[in-house]
Amino acid sequence: MTRSTILLSCGALLLIGASPLWMSDDLLRFTTTLLIYALAAIGLDLMYGIAGLLSLGHAVFFGIGTYVTGLLLVKGDSGILFAVLGGVLSATIGGIAAFTIGAIGLLRRAQYFTIVTLAAVGIVFSVINGSAWTGGPSGLTGIRKGFGVNPAIMDLWLFYLSLILVFLFILLIRNFKNASHGRALRLAKTLEAAAHSYGFSVYGNRLRAVVLGGAIAGLAGSLFALSLGAASPEFAGLTQSIDLLLMVIIGGAGSIWGVIPGVLIVRGLPEFVQAVRDWQVLILGLLMLLVLIRFPLGIAGTLELYWKQRARLKAEATKPGRHGGADPDAMQGAPTIDHHPSGSAPLAATPRIQDENSPLLALEHIGKKFGGIQALHDVSITVQKGSLHALIGPNGAGKSTLLNCITGLFRPTTGTIMFNGVDVSALSAEARAEMGMSRTFQLLELAPELTITENVKLGAYRRQRNRFLSSLVLGVHSREEVELERETARVLAQYGLSEIARDLPKTVAVGLQRLSGVARCVLSGADLILLDEPAAGLNPVETAVLGKRLRELVGTDTTIILIEHDMKLIMDIADVISVLVNGSHLRTGGPTAIREDKEVIAAYLGSELED
Amino acid sequence: MSLFTLILFSGLTMGAIYALLGVGIVLIRNATGILNLAAGDCFLIGAFLSITLSRLHVPLAVIIITVLAVQAILGYGIDFILERWMARATLVIKLLGTVAIAVVLSGLELLLWGRNPTTMERYIPTNFDSGWLQSLDPQSAALIAGAVLVGIALFLFLDRTSAGRAMRAAATDSTGAAASGVNVTFYRISAFVLAGMIAGLGGLLAAPIILVDFTMGLGFALLGLIAALIGGMTILGTLAAGLTLGTIEALVTVYGSDVFRDAVVFALLIAYLLAAQGITFLREARK
Numbered sequence: 054m055t056r057s058t059i060l061l062s063c064g065a066l067l068l069i070g071a072s073p074l075w076m077s078d079d080l081l082r083f084t085t086t087l088l089i090y091a092l093a094a095i096g097l098d099l100m101y102g103i104a105g106l107l108s109l110g111h112a113v114f115f116g117i118g119t120y121v122t123g124l125l126l127v128k129g130d131s132g133i134l135f136a137v138l139g140g141v142l143s144a145t146i147g148g149i150a151a152f153t154i155g156a157i158g159l160l161r162r163a164q165y166f167t168i169v170t171l172a173a174v175g176i177v178f179s180v181i182n183g184s185a186w187t188g189g190p191s192g193l194t195g196i197r198k199g200f201g202v203n204p205a206i207m208d209l210w211l212f213y214l215s216l217i218l219v220f221l222f223i224l225l226i227r228n229f230k231n232a233s234h235g236r237a238l239r240l241a242k243t244l245e246a247a248a249h250s251y252g253f254s255v256y257g258n259r260l261r262a263v264v265l266g267g268a269i270a271g272l273a274g275s276l277f278a279l280s281l282g283a284a285s286p287e288f289a290g291l292t293q294s295i296d297l298l299l300m301v302i303i304g305g306a307g308s309i310w311g312v313i314p315g316v317l318i319v320r321g322l323p324e325f326v327q328a329v330r331d332w333q334v335l336i337l338g339l340l341m342l343l344v345l346i347r348f349p350l351g352i353a354g355t356l357e358l359y360w361k362q363r364a365r366l367k368a369e370a371t372k373p374g375r376h377g378g379a380d381p382d383a384m385q386g387a388p389t390i391d392h393h394p395s396g397s398a399p400l401a402a403t404p405r406i407q408d409e410n411s412p413l414l415a416l417e418h419i420g421k422k423f424g425g426i427q428a429l430h431d432v433s434i435t436v437q438k439g440s441l442h443a444l445i446g447p448n449g450a451g452k453s454t455l456l457n458c459i460t461g462l463f464r465p466t467t468g469t470i471m472f473n474g475v476d477v478s479a480l481s482a483e484a485r486a487e488m489g490m491s492r493t494f495q496l497l498e499l500a501p502e503l504t505i506t507e508n509v510k511l512g513a514y515r516r517q518r519n520r521f522l523s524s525l526v527l528g529v530h531s532r533e534e535v536e537l538e539r540e541t542a543r544v545l546a547q548y549g550l551s552e553i554a555r556d557l558p559k560t561v562a563v564g565l566q567r568l569s570g571v572a573r574c575v576l577s578g579a580d581l582i583l584l585d586e587p588a589a590g591l592n593p594v595e596t597a598v599l600g601k602r603l604r605e606l607v608g609t610d611t612t613i614i615l616i617e618h619d620m621k622l623i624m625d626i627a628d629v630i631s632v633l634v635n636g637s638h639l640r641t642g643g644p645t646a647i648r649e650d651k652e653v654i655a656a657y658l659g660s661e662l663e664d
Numbered sequence: 665m666s667l668f669t670l671i672l673f674s675g676l677t678m679g680a681i682y683a684l685l686g687v688g689i690v691l692i693r694n695a696t697g698i699l700n701l702a703a704g705d706c707f708l709i710g711a712f713l714s715i716t717l718s719r720l721h722v723p724l725a726v727i728i729i730t731v732l733a734v735q736a737i738l739g740y741g742i743d744f745i746l747e748r749w750m751a752r753a754t755l756v757i758k759l760l761g762t763v764a765i766a767v768v769l770s771g772l773e774l775l776l777w778g779r780n781p782t783t784m785e786r787y788i789p790t791n792f793d794s795g796w797l798q799s800l801d802p803q804s805a806a807l808i809a810g811a812v813l814v815g816i817a818l819f820l821f822l823d824r825t826s827a828g829r830a831m832r833a834a835a836t837d838s839t840g841a842a843a844s845g846v847n848v849t850f851y852r853i854s855a856f857v858l859a860g861m862i863a864g865l866g867g868l869l870a871a872p873i874i875l876v877d878f879t880m881g882l883g884f885a886l887l888g889l890i891a892a893l894i895g896g897m898t899i900l901g902t903l904a905a906g907l908t909l910g911t912i913e914a915l916v917t918v919y920g921s922d923v924f925r926d927a928v929v930f931a932l933l934i935a936y937l938l939a940a941q942g943i944t945f946l947r948e949a950r951k
Binding site for chain 2: 105107109157160161163164165167168169171172173175176178179180183243291292295298299302331332333334335336337338339341342345346349
C-alpha cells in the first residue's frame with residue numbers, strides 16, 4: 054500500500070465515521086440500511102465468491118433474522134437486552150437454517166445447491182407470508198416501540214454498530230480468504246479432487262462456510278428489523294435474494310469489499326437518481342450480464358487487478374535491468390534447502406519413522422488389469438529410504454499406472470504395497486497422502502484462480518494446524534501462515550520461481566507450472582515424493598536447477614520416485630533406476646549398471662543414449 | 665360437475681404451464697448442462713407480446729407467427745450469450761448468466777408493460793355445449809391440450825426421427841457425435857430456439873387465463889425446473905410431473921391451505937432430491 058492510498062482510505066473512513074455530523078436524519082437511516090445490506094451481502098460473497106456455492110436464497114437467512122428479532126421484541130419484551138438477545142438468536146437461527154439447506158444442497162454437484170436454496174426461498178417466504186403468528190402479508194410493525202430510547206440516539210447507535218460490523222467482517226473474511234481454509238475452498242471451486250488429495254474435507258468446510266454466511270445474514274436481518282422497526286415477508290423473498298446477488302456480482306465476487314460499491318449501485322442508485330426508477334431492473338440486469346461476460350471480477354476485483362498491475366509496472370521500472378528465467382542466485386545453488394526448519398517453527402512436520410533398515414516402499418507382485426489389458430504384470434520393486442529412485446521405460450510401459458497404484462488412485466488387481474512397513478494396499482489416496490506421500494501429475498493441476506504462491510502453499514495444508522474458526526480470526530496473521538509465507542518464498546526462490554510467484558498459472562510457461570507442482574510437493578513435507586515427468590517443458594538450464602534441487606531434497610532424507618524421459622537428467626541424479634517394459638519389471642540397478650545392461654539397451658535405451 | 669373435477673381441471677391448467685416450461689428446460693439442460701432459469705421470463709415475454717398484439721386487433725394467426733418468431737430469436741440470443749460470450753465459463757457461472765438474463769428480461773417487461781398485472785382477452789370464446797364438459801373453460805382446455813401435444817410431438821421427434829436422434833446424440837456425447845458428422849453447434853442452437861418457441865407458445869396459450877406481471881418470471885422458471893427435475897430430465901416424465909405438480913398445488917390450495925401451497929411444492933422437491941440422493945447412494949454402496 055502506498056502512502057496516498059493509506060491517506061485516501063483514512064480520509065474516507067473519517068468522512069463516513071463523521072457522517073452523523075453532516076447527514077440529515079433520513080440520509081443517516083438510509084446509509085444504515087445500505088450498510089446492513091452490505092453486511093448480508095458479505096455472507097453471500099463468502100458462500101459464492103470464496104466457496105463457489107451459488108445461493109439464490111440468501112434472503113432466507115436475512116428474513117429469518119428480521120422476524121426472529123421482530124417477534125422477540127413485539128411478542129416478548131422491549132429493551133436493549135432483548136435487542137442484543139435478538140441479534141444473537143437471529144445469527145444462530147440463520148446459521149441453523151443455513152446448515153439445513155447446506156447439508157441437503159451440498160450432497161450433490163454445484164447446481165443442486167442453487168436449486169435447494171431456491172426451494173428454501175419458496176418454503177420460507179410462503180410460511181412467513183401465510184402464517185398468522187408472523188403477521189401474514191402485512192408483516193410486523195412496532196418493533197422499536199417501548200424501547201425507552203430516543204429514536205435519534207438509537208439510529209446513531211445502529212449506524213455505528215453496522216459500520217463497525219461491516220468493516221470487521223470485511224477484514225475477517227478477506228483474512229480468511231487468503232489463509233489455509235479459504236485457499237483450499239477456492240481450490241475446491243474448480244479442482245475438487247485435488248482438494249481432497251491435500252486432505253481437505255470439501256463437504257465439511259463448504260458447510261461451515263455456508264453456516265457462517267447464513268449467520269452473518271441473520272445478524273444483518275436483526276439489525277434491519279431494529280433499524281426499520283418493521284418486518285415484511287418480502288425481506289425473505291426471491292427479489293431480495295436476487296438483489297443481494299446483484300450486489301455481490303456487480304461489486305466483485307470474492308473480493309468481499311466489493312459489496313460496498315455493489316450496494317451503492319443496487320440500492321443507492323435508484324434512491325438517489327429518481328429518473329432511473331423504471332429502468333432500474335433492466336440496468337442492473339445488464340450490468341450483471343456485462344460483469345459475467347466481460348469483467349468476471351466485478352468492480353472491486355477489476356480495480357484490484359488494475360492496482361496490482363500498476364504497482365508491478367512501477368516496481369519493474371525502478372528495478373535495474375534483469376534477465377528473465379530462473380533466479381541466478383538459485384542457479385548457483387547457494388543456500389542448501391532447509392527442508393524441515395526445526396526449532397520454533399509452528400508448522401509441524403510429519404513425524405518420520407526411525408527404523409532405518411526397512412525400505413520405505415516395497416511393491417510386491419503388483420498387477421493391474423484394465424478390462425482385458427494387463428497394464429502391469431507382477432512388478433516387485435523396493436525403494437530405499439532417502440534415495441532418488443527413477444522409473445524409466447518406453448511409452449505405455451506402465452510407469453504412470455504404477456505411480457497411480459502407489460498413491461492409491463488405482464487399486465492394483467494383485468499384489469501388496471508396503472509403505473513405512475504398513476500394508477497400504479487397501480487405503481484410499483487421501484489416507485496414503487496422510488501417511489506422507491505427495492505427488493505431481495503429468496497433467497497440470499494448479500488452480501486457475503490462485504496465484505503460483507497460493508498454489509504452492511496448498512501443499513502445506515496437511516501440516517497446518519489452524520481450524521476453520523481460527524483461520525477466520527487469525528487468518529494470514531497467524532504464526533503458521535506467517536511461517537508458511539516465509540517458507541514458500543524460500544522454496545520458490547530455490548526453484549527459480551520468485552519472479553512468477555504472484556502470477557496466475559495461465560500466464561506462466563508450462564514448464565514453470567510443472568516446477569511449481571514440484572515446489573508444492575516439497576512444501577508438503579512428505580516422506581515420499583512422486584514426480585511424473587517434472588522436467589517436461591523445461592529448458593536445459595531449468596532442468597539442471599531442478600536436478601540440483603532434487604539431489605538436495607534427497608540429502609534431507611526425503612525419498613523421491615521420479616518418472617522422466619530426460620535420460621541425461623536421470624543418469625546424472627538417480628541413485629537407483631528401475632526399468633519397466635510392457636508392464637513388467639525388467640531390471641533395477643545403479644545408473645552405470647543400467648546404462649550397460651544389454652537387455653535394457655535392446656528394449657529401450659539404445660537409440661536415446663546415443664544422443 | 666363436481667368440485668373435485670373443477671379443482672383437477674384448474675390444477676391441470678397450471679400444470680400445463682409448468683410442463684411446457686419444464687420441457688424447454690429439459691431440452692437446454694440435455695444439450696448444454698445448463699439449468700435455464702430465464703425460461704419463466706421467456707414465457708412472460710410471449711404472454712405480454714400476445715396481450716399487446718391482441719389489443720391492436722391483430723389476427724390470431726399473425727399473433728401466433730409473430731410470437732413464435734420473436735421467441736425463436738430470443739432463444740437464439742440466449743444461446744449466443746451463454747454459449748458464445750460465456751463459452752468458457754463454468755456451469756455455475758452460466759447458471760448465474762441465466763439469472764442475469766431473467767433479470768434483464770423482467771426489466772424489459774417492466775419498462776414496456778408497466779407494473780400492473782394484466783391479462784389477454786379470450787380468443788376461444790365458445791364453451792363446450794354438451795354434457796359434463798359444459799362448465800370447463802375451453803381456453804384452459806386448449807392450454808392443457810397444447811402442453812400434451814407439444815410434449816408428445818417432441819418425444820416422437822427426439823425418439824423417432826433421424827434429426828431428433830442426431831440432436832440427442834449431440835446432447836449425450838458431443839465429441840462422439842461431432843466425430844460422426846453431426847453438427848453439434850446447430851443442434852445446440854436448435855435446442856435453445858425450440859425451448860424459446862415452446863415457452864412463447866405457453867405464454868400465448870396462458871395469457872387469457874392468468875394475470876401476468878414482470879415479477880413472476882423466476883417463480884415460473886422454478887416450477888418448470890421442479891417439473892423437469894422430478895420428471896428425470898426426460899420429455900414425457902416432465903410432462904407428467906408438470907401436470908401432477910399443478911394438480912397437487914390445486915388440491916393443497918383447496919383442501920389444505922392456500923398459503924402453504926408453495927411450501928408443499930418445494931418440500932416435494934427437496935424430498936425428491938433427498939430420495940434421488942438416497943437411491944444413488946444405495947446403488948453406489950451395492951457396487
